[in-house]
Amino acid sequence: MSNFSRQIRSSSSMFRCLHYRLLYRSFTTIEGHRPTIVHKQGLDILHDPWFNKGTAFSMTERDRLELRGLLPPNVMSNEQQIERFMTDLKRLEVNARDGPSDTNSLAKWRILNRLHDRNETMYYKVLIAKIEEYAPIVYTPTVGLVCQKYSGLFRRPRGMYFSAADRGEMMSMVYNWPAEQVDMIVVTDGSRILGLGDLGVQGIGIAIGKLDLYVAAAGINPQRVLPIMIDVGTNNEALLKDPLYLGLQQHRLDGDEYIAVIDEFMEAVFTRWPHVIVQFEDFQSKWAFKLLQRYRNSYRMFNDDVQGTAGVAIAGLLGAVRAQGKPMIDFPKQKIVVAGAGSAGIGVLNAARKTMARMLGNNDLAYESAGSQFWVVDANGLITEERENIDDDAKPFARKTKEIGRQGLKEGASLVEVVREVKPDVLLGLSAVGGLFSKEVLEALKGSTSTRPAIFAMSNPTTSAECTPEEAFSIVGENVVFASGSPFPDVDLGNGHIGHCNQGNNMYLFPGIGLGTLLSGSRVVSDGMLQAAAECLAGYMTEEEVVKGIIYPSISSIRDITKQVAAAVISEAIEEDLAEGYREMDARELRKLNKDEIISYVEDNMWSPEYPTLIYKKD
Ligand SMILES: NC(=O)C1=CN([C@@H]2O[C@H](COP(=O)(O)OP(=O)(O)OC[C@H]3O[C@@H](n4cnc5c(N)ncnc54)[C@H](O)[C@@H]3O)[C@@H](O)[C@H]2O)C=CC1
Ligand SMILES: CC(=O)C(=O)O
Ligand SMILES: [Mg+2]
Numbered sequence: 001m002s003n004f005s006r007q008i009r010s011s012s013s014m015f016r017c018l019h020y021r022l023l024y025r026s027f028t029t030i031e032g033h034r035p036t037i038v039h040k041q042g043l044d045i046l047h048d049p050w051f052n053k054g055t056a057f058s059m060t061e062r063d064r065l066e067l068r069g070l071l072p073p074n075v076m077s078n079e080q081q082i083e084r085f086m087t088d089l090k091r092l093e094v095n096a097r098d099g100p101s102d103t104n105s106l107a108k109w110r111i112l113n114r115l116h117d118r119n120e121t122m123y124y125k126v127l128i129a130k131i132e133e134y135a136p137i138v139y140t141p142t143v144g145l146v147c148q149k150y151s152g153l154f155r156r157p158r159g160m161y162f163s164a165a166d167r168g169e170m171m172s173m174v175y176n177w178p179a180e181q182v183d184m185i186v187v188t189d190g191s192r193i194l195g196l197g198d199l200g201v202q203g204i205g206i207a208i209g210k211l212d213l214y215v216a217a218a219g220i221n222p223q224r225v226l227p228i229m230i231d232v233g234t235n236n237e238a239l240l241k242d243p244l245y246l247g248l249q250q251h252r253l254d255g256d257e258y259i260a261v262i263d264e265f266m267e268a269v270f271t272r273w274p275h276v277i278v279q280f281e282d283f284q285s286k287w288a289f290k291l292l293q294r295y296r297n298s299y300r301m302f303n304d305d306v307q308g309t310a311g312v313a314i315a316g317l318l319g320a321v322r323a324q325g326k327p328m329i330d331f332p333k334q335k336i337v338v339a340g341a342g343s344a345g346i347g348v349l350n351a352a353r354k355t356m357a358r359m360l361g362n363n364d365l366a367y368e369s370a371g372s373q374f375w376v377v378d379a380n381g382l383i384t385e386e387r388e389n390i391d392d393d394a395k396p397f398a399r400k401t402k403e404i405g406r407q408g409l410k411e412g413a414s415l416v417e418v419v420r421e422v423k424p425d426v427l428l429g430l431s432a433v434g435g436l437f438s439k440e441v442l443e444a445l446k447g448s449t450s451t452r453p454a455i456f457a458m459s460n461p462t463t464s465a466e467c468t469p470e471e472a473f474s475i476v477g478e479n480v481v482f483a484s485g486s487p488f489p490d491v492d493l494g495n496g497h498i499g500h501c502n503q504g505n506n507m508y509l510f511p512g513i514g515l516g517t518l519l520s521g522s523r524v525v526s527d528g529m530l531q532a533a534a535e536c537l538a539g540y541m542t543e544e545e546v547v548k549g550i551i552y553p554s555i556s557s558i559r560d561i562t563k564q565v566a567a568a569v570i571s572e573a574i575e576e577d578l579a580e581g582y583r584e585m586d587a588r589e590l591r592k593l594n595k596d597e598i599i600s601y602v603e604d605n606m607w608s609p610e611y612p613t614l615i616y617k618k619d
Helices: 003-009 014-027 040-047 059-065 078-098 100-118 119-130 133-138 142-148 170-175 200-218 237-241 256-274 284-293 303-323 328-333 343-359 364-369 400-407 416-423 438-447 468-476 510-520 526-541 543-546 555-575 585-592 596-603
Strands: 159-161 184-186 225-231 275-279 302-303 336-339 374-378 426-429 452-455 481-485 501-503
Touching: 014 481, 040 336, 078 200, 078 416, 100 119, 100 133, 100 142, 119 133, 119 200, 133 555, 142 200, 159 170, 159 364, 170 510, 184 200, 184 364, 200 225, 200 510, 200 555, 225 256, 237 302, 256 284, 275 284, 275 303, 284 302, 284 303, 284 343, 302 303, 303 328, 303 416, 303 426, 303 452, 303 510, 303 526, 303 543, 343 364, 343 374, 364 400, 374 416, 400 468, 416 438, 438 468, 452 468, 468 585, 510 543, 510 555, 510 596, 526 555, 555 585, 555 596
Parallel strands: 159 225, 184 225, 184 275, 275 302, 336 374, 336 426, 426 452, 452 481, 481 501
Antiparallel strands: none
16 A cells, blocks of 8 residues: 555545545546645655645645744745746856856755755764865855855755744744754844845855854754744845745834844743753844843843854954964054944954953953054944944944044044054954955055054955955065955965965854853853853964964864863853753752863763664654
């Protein structure tokens, strides 16, 4: 007997069969219109090629089959599905003609993605063994391209989708996810994906990529991670006009309506999984800070772009001081020009100012004095107290008119003017503007008063980097310290010397922050825990390395770094009396552990991709 007839046979009521038969006889005899009785729901349906209709499941069917939240919200017709598939196939031909490098990276992503769908253990074995080679595929820069082309690449859904149309339903929808336990959620609303802007529902790719690193670097069990997209619409007009777009075709919700959706989502996930950690990712700055303040004292959450990036930048900035042959304590003397005052830029500025203030005595005067080490340039130029409608978050960094007048600068001065006049030790970009550190700007940096100026071109993906390492080394000089958000190869300086290209990316911290928080059992992610993570990363590099301009570790050691960072986070949580323990390791036991024992505790709780022995047991 075929599976199909077995399923029909075991259907619950004879009456219903008879009723259906009569119904079909009277209306139609077309095979495709006959209903199929299924004994599966949720992901099992989506993973079954016989029954899966992908995005074509109607809303009523989604409700009936417990599929709500497991698919992008836009219901597609058969014709649209086929068109999406064909467009994607054709794009391959276009890419082959016009962009061979894109074709390779996307093709690799597809192959890895198929392996991910087929065999998670093997997928993570490959990723961990070849992290240097494949992080640029599953993470920046390729993940940016994947998000941009997601409509075409979408095959099997991964993660959950909550949309503005799901208001009032999220608490029940969250139970459609099959895993009883979820440790780590990465959530985005798609409003600022890397430096690529508003990509709407297609931003799910970034949540998936970040969680790949959680598994590969932090050893979070892949069965307990959950990528989530909150689709509140998009303001990307091209997507709104695209009939093949998978998300809600409406403008973004704003104000109280927006907050109501995010509040409902937070309540739903923390009701089902009270111990989960939620990482907010790539929310536009306008909401990134507000949501962080709203939730950080009541939920286990953090914002990676604001807090993770800040820690990575601090570690790099301290490394740059050491690379000049100076002690870290000289950090408060550094003159720092920051291009970009969004969630990432302001996050870095706040953390850098606090770090300086701590080194200067940790009082109000120290904080005030630290503020004068920063010059912030945004899309409208240098930010001063004369700036109209200045953002509250940027206000503490607005320069005083008199002071900058003495420096020959004024409100709105251009980046090149600022660099020329300030002669900074560090030029740091989080602007999402590719090539912003132009030849002119880099020429101006040659006037730096530092013996070893540092350039952080931190915007992602590669096309958004403020400059390339070749440009930095060739224009400013071989002595510069260089870091970029996306990976670049080292530069052969042609005289037997190598210009080292560091990857200054929050991937060095967020996996350890998440793992450390999980294993400490802390109910919040405190400033102290984040600071401990940053200090751990800063201390990871040896003197010998920093002198060579190597201020971040190689990605091949990311599992070890993450372990150390997680241990530092746990120690701080214990110190602050926040640690409540995890599983059999209760708070009291945790407090008894010494440094090495904490590291072993972390190591013992990191998942590794090994095939378990499987045993069949009836329910
Ligand atoms: N390397 C890393 O680990 C991370 C990198 N990033 C990158 O940082 C970039 C910015 O992210 P957000 O702050 O969230 O974005 P955002 O869009 O909120 O901020 C961008 C900022 O750059 C400014 N800007 C625009 N044009 C400019 C110009 N010509 N000159 C100077 N400033 C200019 C804007 O006024 C704004 O203040 C993105 O490319 C993102 O990929 C973000 C987080 C982590
Ligand atoms: C790395 C990262 O989080 C970003 O570019 O947004
Ligand atoms: Mg991000």
